[in-house]
Amino acid sequence: MRETGLLCVGIGTLLLLAGCFSSPKSEERLLAEKFDYDFYLAGKNTPAEYMVNQIAAADSSRAKAILTGRLIPADPEEVARAGETIRHLDSEIRKGLSWPEKTPPAVAIPFASVAPSIDGACDETAWNHALTFRDEYPLSSRKKEPSGTVWRVMWDETFFYVGVTIRQDSPRAEPYNPAGGRAPWRADAVELFLGPGIRFRTYWEIVVAPDGSVYDALGQNNRWGSYIASPEESVRGLRAAARRTEQGFSVEIAVPWREIPGYQRGNPPRPGEEINFTLVRCRNGIQSVCHPLLYGGHNLFGHLRGTLAR
Incomplete structure (x- = not known):
């Protein structure tokens, strides 16, 4: 003792x-x-x-x-x-x-009268009437940087559509390998964060690399500031493609509404309904956004509030 x-x-x-x-x-x-x-x-x-x-x-x-x-x-x-x-x-x-925008921007998302072919080209006239953003904002910055990036968003009764065209020399894809510390967002890619809003704090994260490879996961934000990403949960029926171009690469994504929380029972989207989203570009692991956004794509409170228009 x-x-x-x-x-x-x-x-x-x-x-x-x-x-x-x-x-x-x-x-x-x-x-x-x-x-x-x-x-x-x-x-x-x-x-x-x-x-x-x-x-x-x-x-x-x-x-x-x-x-x-x-x-x-x-x-x-x-x-x-x-x-x-x-x-x-x-x-x-x-x-x-000190961020001057006290609420996330509200945008109208046009209806796609003609569905685009999801082949990664982004060259169809169907994209001409989409909601369009140009150039990029570094994370947590309100200063737009000219880059030539064009971001497009639209919808129809079946899919939520995204098309992004990026100018970049020799874009690089990195396969998802968490054991080896590798992930597509640590190289060059386009990320879509999409969900029904802040209340239920659930959303899809979809990452498309220049070689067309896709990472998707169901994300959940909690009251303690962290988030849970579940890559074993994938978007069923997701359509995504990428294409390398002389100037860089382009990406097209079509997310089925029935996979978005709130629409699982097959209830169709209707004009006037809201959907929250943001679009992120990864360039050698450095992120920029289609609109001013604090912190990163997992910050649901800063996502764009999109109203379906027709």
Whole structure:
């Protein structure tokens, strides 16, 4: 018993010493203390909501516990990492709170009187009357960058259509291999995020690479700021194709309405109904968007609010 007691005292002393030699900076402790429940509530229904939710995420909660002294880690370097986590979170939240667009843009999505052939070409007249965006916005930026990218969106009773034309020298595809740390969005690709809106926080993520390979997954956003991607859940009946061109590559996507949450029972889409979406371009892993968007494609709160028009 005596030896056990000495051992316990020794371990406790080591933990205290670790805390002494790796004590958090006072400014980081104050910053961590700022992230309380009232601060969380103040960020709800603002452009920062996606990031404010992450105050309760596992890594943020642990970082806050370390910096406020409620948890003394065995690894002294974890104190520095906790500081980095909290500073990054604070920076992203402040970015959202100062974002001038308080609600996502609303757009009208035209009806496709003629369905396009999903062959990756994007050269049919059917696309002429689609909702069209030009050029790109870097993530979390409202400054458009000229690139020649053209994004098109339309719908009919059967599909939600997307067509994207990209100018780029030697676009590169990367196969999905999570064990090897490889994914199509880490190379060159087009991403579509599509769902029925914020209320149920469920959406499809569809990624099409220049070689026509497709990654799709069902995404779910939770109240703690994280999301779950389920690649074992695929869009049944999805049509997608890509084509390399002299100037770059183009992508066409057709998502069956019956696979979109809210339409699974076969109820057809009708004019006036809303659908939320965003379109992302990946260029060597760097993302840009068809409209100003904070944080990334998984930020449902920043998706475009599309109304079906006819």
